[in-house]
Amino acid sequence: MIQFDAVHKRFPNGTTAVHDLSLHMPEGGVTVLVGSSGCGKTTTLRMINRMVDPTSGTIEVGGKDITRQDAAELRRSIGYVIQQSGLFPHRTVLDNIATVPLLLGHGRRRARARAAELLETVGLSADSGRRYPHQLSGGQQQRVGVARALAADPPVLLMDEPFGAVDPVVRTQLQDELLRLQKELSKTIVFVTHDIDEAVRLGDQIAVFRTGGHLVQCASPTELLARPADDFVADFLGAERGLKLLSLKTLADVPQGPAPEGGAWTLVLDEARRPLHWASASDGAEVPVRPLRDADSLLSALNESVAAPTGLVARVDADGVLTGVTSRDDVHTHAGRAHTEARVAA
């Protein structure tokens, strides 16, 4: 979908922002560009909608060389979300979202109707459409930013550290929403971040950049975590990269057995058989339980197996009803297997 070929960007002050970049960003996938500041990831992103023009090399979007298109028209066909949302402070939320449809000449009525539809898509109430950006929270503004980028239904979405300025709780929410939206919309997304956890969570492929605009490695999150190309990538992924890999694997294949009865600890259930807490047989002490579903990660299972007094992970179905428990050993075995498989596959 997006193809970089031998792209160089040197700024007038002599710094090289992007060095000989050849990179393919597949259609319908999320490509995350990561690296420390000044590594050229944002410049790379901005070259896609011609906010920056390359010094040499070619960039194609949908098979067409972007320099052969009118820059303004190209930009209208590419959604763009920036940090702190970059909303127009003098326009209502609805009119902000309607920006590109209006530029495309869709007419005010149709553009606003589309904008109202998108409010719901990104999880905002209908009455927030009449407000001005400064009347919204940071997280809400960011949702408006996403809605605005989606308004003309562009096949490509560029996101430049879109969740960089919101607190961690809201950030996780916004990431979840993006994953949910992406499942529905299958856009070709290019996402810039310096947060490796965000990259691992969102990316179908991750491109790691090093200062000087060098692309060091571009791989799936699993491959990247299992086999970093060099020390730079390994350092960037951090000491817990083994654990991060487990965040990509789910509990689905891990076996479960019946919950223990009559031991030192009992799993207390409510009348619908939903786990409430662990209770000690000796002194009646209660330890909270965090039941997990099949779709939860091996990492959260590992965490729960360490936190639970019995080393057992309570497993539940979609309704929260207990289906069984999994031992710490089984979690460990599968964690080890996940690593072996990732190395072999890579």
Place this chain on the structure above:
Amino acid sequence: MTIDWSWISGHTDELTTLAISHLQAALTAVLLGLLISLPLAVVAHRVRPLRGFLLGLSNVLFTIPSIAIFVLLLPISGLTRTTTVIGLTVYTLVVLLRNTVEGLDSVPAKTKEAAKAMGTRPLRTLLTVEFPLALPVIMAGVRIATVMSISLVSVATYIGDGGLGQLFTDGFQRDFPTPVIAGVVLTILLAVVADAALVGVQYLLTPWKRRRA
């Protein structure tokens, strides 16, 4: 100094005519000043090297004594309303140009960047993003220019115009204070009303500034 109320009640028509003429001269000058300043400010804002020159020029024009400017214009436009308006316009430039440039400067780079990235062309960005966001600063300039022009119109009495200023000459020549006082009070009244009206205009034009969260 006593006010002769009977003179005032006998001259209401004349006072009204003079006040209207006074206001017309001032407002025409501000409008012309805006027409000149807005494009020049865009140039000064976008072309850095010209910025100092244009702002400096408006400063120099402002330092010309007001009577001198009318005298200088006499050979060109004579003893007419045109001379009054041109003179006043020259003085509005210094505030209007400076405030418009500052208003355009105050538009956040991030917002302009977003407009560009959405595919807005430069002229549309200027008209639909930059000017609206610069409006509060521009309007501050318009208010100053308006009040200043209203007070300056009287100087044009020297060339036979001057709106309410004619009352001052009349009063002084006859050593009769009532017209002078009436002229002063009406000038102040015009300035206050015009300023309040501009505050109202600004309120209407900037709905996003009304409710602060």
